[in-house]
Amino acid sequence: MKYYAHTEFHWSSPPLENLRQELKSVKHMVDYWEKEFKERAFGEITDGDIKLNDWYAIYKKKGWIPVEKYGCCYNPVSFNIQKELVIKKGLFGKKSHKYTQDAPTQWASFKYERSTLFIWKQWVNYHQLWNFRLRKLEMTRFDLRRVTQAPKITVEEALFVCLGLSPSVIGDIGFEKFSLEDTSFEIANGIEYQDYKGNNLIVKTGIYDVDVRDKNDSPCGMMESLIKEYEEYLLIDRNEKFKCVSGRIYTNKFLKWALKHNYLKEYEIYFRDKNDSPYGEKFALELYNHLLDDEIISGKFDELWHWSEAFGWNSLHYLADEIEKMGLTPNKITYPYKAIQQYINYTGKSPLAKQYEETGDEWDKKRWVEKNELIARCLTRLELKLEEKEK
Numbered sequence: 001m002k003y004y005a006h007t008e009f010h011w012s013s014p015p016l017e018n019l020r021q022e023l024k025s026v027k028h029m030v031d032y033w034e035k036e037f038k039e040r041a042f043g044e045i046t047d048g049d050i051k052l053n054d055w056y057a058i059y060k061k062k063g064w065i066p067v068e069k070y071g072c073c074y075n076p077v078s079f080n081i082q083k084e085l086v087i088k089k090g091l092f093g094k095k096s097h098k099y100t101q102d103a104p105t106q107w108a109s110f111k112y113e114r115s116t117l118f119i120w121k122q123w124v125n126y127h128q129l130w131n132f133r134l135r136k137l138e139m140t141r142f143d144l145r146r147v148t149q150a151p152k153i154t155v156e157e158a159l160f161v162c163l164g165l166s167p168s169v170i171g172d173i174g175f176e177k178f179s180l181e182d183t184s185f186e187i188a189n190g191i192e193y194q195d196y197k198g199n200n201l202i203v204k205t206g207i208y209d210v211d212v213r214d215k216n217d218s219p220c221g222m223m224e225s226l227i228k229e230y231e232e233y234l235l236i237d238r239n240e241k242f243k244c245v246s247g248r249i250y251t252n253k254f255l256k257w258a259l260k261h262n263y264l265k266e267y268e269i270y271f272r273d274k275n276d277s278p279y280g281e282k283f284a285l286e287l288y289n290h291l292l293d294d295e296i297i298s299g300k301f302d303e304l305w306h307w308s309e310a311f312g313w314n315s316l317h318y319l320a321d322e323i324e325k326m327g328l329t330p331n332k333i334t335y336p337y338k339a340i341q342q343y344i345n346y347t348g349k350s351p352l353a354k355q356y357e358e359t360g361d362e363w364d365k366k367r368w369v370e371k372n373e374l375i376a377r378c379l380t381r382l383e384l385k386l387e388e389k390e391k
Helices: 014-038 052-061 110-139 155-163 222-228 231-237 251-260 281-293 312-325 336-340 362-390
Strands: 003-006 065-067 072-074 080-089 093-102 107-109 191-194 200-203 264-267
Touching (some): 052 072, 155 251, 281 362
Antiparallel strands (some): 003 264, 065 072
């Protein structure tokens, strides 16, 4: 039986960092459409519904002229825009010319302004979905079991494997029928409207108007487009050696390819020496159950437990420290870092006692604090349970 792990820590991987940044751009679009919605008819429409007669009345009150044939109003007052034309002369000289230009006629469409509420909600839903997805990816440890059990997998599952993101989330809440080609938040054919001159126009959400690097590919969402920009996507999508006619991927061929190109590594299962159990097996079982429940470790009790890569070796150092400081074990432990390695498979390059490092990076600080808080809460629950048993 082969066991696989990703070669990088998924929580520190560039893909998640880049997706977090792109999500900020999505939030900018949420804010833009919220502003468009709230400023309908000079901001005088406060509820979600908008009636045509009321809309006309507001614009008429402001001196605008209705064009009912096209469902529009326009401002008859024209004004000029001051502009400046700069002409370079030689390397250092320049000459400027100021002039005025008629500004475009201001106009508004009832259909367009009515559509802003729906478009804003679609952007909100898209942002909320991806915010949930990123948090789920951050908290889910890398797990290939579902992938290795299927003869064929999707391009998305293969891509997650290469990016160090757990493919086990696909099909779960937030990732139901997950596809990079998904356009579920778009308006199928757009909303048609006309300007005050009768020119036909169409408005869409714009979520899926992003051009992708591969011109043969169809435009996709902002977040999906960023994922498609990764080299790993192109390598998988264009590799005919492990793709079948349906577009799905042969699992075994893909795993061999991923191992060959160092996207995955194999690891072995080691069994614990129960005759050398510093904590005692009763306490070890309680510790195992609590750590397993919080997904801090994986594996079977009789084996050396597999430490979740999401926590890092710094947090294992912290766990060994806290077990000693809290006096949880039935017998006093004077060698905490050596003792913990009798239960958890430590593969760090330096001694565990020297594994703790202060960092000046604020993101790293936040990450270690969050992981250590999870461990602290886990140990506190364990301590309370042990106290209950002693009563």
